[in-house]
Amino acid sequence: MSTKDERIPTRLYLITPPRLDPAGFADTLKAALDAGDVASLQLRLKTEAGDTAPADELRRAAEILMPLAHARNVAFIVNDSPEIAREMGADGVHIGQDDTPYKEARKIVGPDAVVGVTCHNSRHLAMEAGEAGADYVAFGAFHPTDTKVTHSRAEPEILTWWSELFELPCVAIGGITVENAPPLIEAGADFLAVSAGVWAHEKGPAEAVRLFNLLMNP
Ligand SMILES: Cc1ncc(COP(=O)(O)OP(=O)(O)O)c(N)n1
Ligand SMILES: Cc1nc(C(=O)O)sc1CCOP(=O)(O)O
Ligand SMILES: [Mg+2]
Numbered sequence: 001m002s003t004k005d006e007r008i009p010t011r012l013y014l015i016t017p018p019r020l021d022p023a024g025f026a027d028t029l030k031a032a033l034d035a036g037d038v039a040s041l042q043l044r045l046k047t048e049a050g051d052t053a054p055a056d057e058l059r060r061a062a063e064i065l066m067p068l069a070h071a072r073n074v075a076f077i078v079n080d081s082p083e084i085a086r087e088m089g090a091d092g093v094h095i096g097q098d099d100t101p102y103k104e105a106r107k108i109v110g111p112d113a114v115v116g117v118t119c120h121n122s123r124h125l126a127m128e129a130g131e132a133g134a135d136y137v138a139f140g141a142f143h144p145t146d147t148k149v150t151h152s153r154a155e156p157e158i159l160t161w162w163s164e165l166f167e168l169p170c171v172a173i174g175g176i177t178v179e180n181a182p183p184l185i186e187a188g189a190d191f192l193a194v195s196a197g198v199w200a201h202e203k204g205p206a207e208a209v210r211l212f213n214l215l216m217n218p
Contacts, residue, residue: 141174
């Protein structure tokens with residue numbers, strides 16, 4: 001088992017606000033991505049009812065936002081839709097337990113794309129996803145969140161358990177802020193997936209990205 005000092009530093013995985021005007025959001029995104037290291041950006045657009053946004057909305061947002069991410073060496077992940085991920089040339093897709101099943105998603109996006117899977121607080125779901133070929137497993141929610149209605153609560157121990165047993169990266173998600181992030185980093189999260197903790201930070205998204213990076217690369 002590697003000690004904390006030997007570990008590869010945890011990195012930031014940004015998740016877009018669920019509703020946005022891509023042209024109006026572009027400058028905010030550029031400032032956030034220029035403020036520090038960001039591993040990936042997930043395009044997660046939802047209707048008011050919480051369903052996946054219509055395909056044309058996903059397409060337009062990807063057309064505008066993906067080049068900004070790629071210009072800064074930030075991977076662009078599409079949430080929910082492997083078809084849009086493939087069509088737009090995204091770096092991958094994130095699927096939950098109620099989305100396209102892993103095998104089907106992998107067939108659509110191909111062997112070289114990233115496929116991430118929601119595993120809630122389940123060791124079983126994570127081992128199943130890893131066994132199937134997922135590129136990362138996501139555990140959550142670690143804290144209360146207004147961004148998504150959640151039914152599972154994960155504890156930092158699941159990150160330590162995973163990191164000590166498996167090479168596959170693990171992502172922590174759910175209500176993560178600069179203030180509550182340190183125990184998740186310590187526990188072994190390879191990535192912190194954050195939405196409101198960055199976009200709604202009181203000092204602005206760029207400062208939030210800077211502060212998260214201070215935690216991850218002290
Ligand atoms: C990195 C990451 N982890 C978990 C989720 C949640 O996915 P899902 O359960 O499919 O819920 P929605 O995000 O689609 O509402 C995620 N998107 N990203
Ligand atoms: C998209 C998502 N999935 C979760 C899970 O528990 O699987 S929690 C969540 C919301 C993430 O946004 P914020 O950083 O604003 O809490
Ligand atoms: Mg989903």
